[in-house]
Amino acid sequence: DVKVxxxxxxxxxxxxxxxxxxxxxDMDHENMFWYRQDPGLGxxxxxxxxxxxxxxxxxxxxxxxxSREKKERFSLILESASTNxxxxxxxxxxLSGPREGYTFGSGTRLTVV
Amino acid sequence: GDSxxxxxxxxxxxxxxxxxxxxxxxxxxxxxxxxxxxxxGEGLQLLLKATKxxxxxxxxxxxxxxxxxxxxxxxxKGSVQxxxxxxxxxxxxxxxxxxxxxxxxxxxxxTVIP
Numbered sequence: 001d002v003k004v005x006x007x008x009x010x011x012x013x014x015x016x017x018x019x020x021x022x023x024x025x026d027m028d029h030e031n032m033f034w035y036r037q038d039p040g041l042g043x044x045x046x047x048x049x050x051x052x053x054x055x056x057x058x059x060x061x062x063x064x065x066x067s068r069e070k071k072e073r074f075s076l077i078l079e080s081a082s083t084n085x086x087x088x089x090x091x092x093x094x095l096s097g098p099r100e101g102y103t104f105g106s107g108t109r110l111t112v113v
Numbered sequence: 114g115d116s117x118x119x120x121x122x123x124x125x126x127x128x129x130x131x132x133x134x135x136x137x138x139x140x141x142x143x144x145x146x147x148x149x150x151x152x153x154g155e156g157l158q159l160l161l162k163a164t165k166x167x168x169x170x171x172x173x174x175x176x177x178x179x180x181x182x183x184x185x186x187x188x189x190k191g192s193v194q195x196x197x198x199x200x201x202x203x204x205x206x207x208x209x210x211x212x213x214x215x216x217x218x219x220x221x222x223x224t225v226i227p
Contacts, residue, residue, distance in 0.1 A: 099164045102149075
């Protein structure tokens with residue numbers, strides 16, 4: 001069964017810590033994405049990558065960075081975690097092409113205290 | 114630009130009731146259209162899709178028809194179950210073959226009561 005795997009389901013970190021969220025897909029998809037989901041705000045795109053070592057800012061990149069050293073892995077980095085980054089983080093991947101949908105991971109619920 | 118608008122929730126239905134969740138879109142060209150479902154505490158799962166006008170996507174008793182004339186892709190189910198309680202997202206994929214041209218609606222929460 002093809003899948004997108006996020007390394008942690010729940011994470012609690014302290015303010016100011018550097019936080020790494022890892023995502024791995026086994027479908028050989030070119031494109032990978034990080035979203036955050038907050039009540040009443042829907043899904044907001046943080047960053048996406050369309051190839052190894054390539055990245056593009058989404059709608060809310062401030063306070064985040066990403067790394068894609070291998071095709072199957074896309075990491076989201078919170079350089080200095082803050083309480084307003086407490087959220088559900090969703091990783092997704094897709095093939096290129098207008099008919100292709102997303103495959104999502106199960107999500108990481110991050111709490112910054 | 115491209116966008117998706119879906120009906121606001123929350124929606125509460127009794128078991129075996131008929132479900133409609135409205136979704137309309139704005140797009141240049143000919144997008145593909147999708148419905149995703151998110152169960153509590155989980156990521157989103159693809160429920161169904163349609164890639165051209167008049168296509169009907171279906172899965173698990175849910176259906177949606179791509180209506181170009183009304184720019185709509187409404188989700189329907191004839192008889193909902195408690196297990197259908199979830200958040201439903203309408204989405205569209207723009208016509209480009211590269212980059213990110215994927216747009217989500219804000220989600221509609223459905224609760225089905227026994």
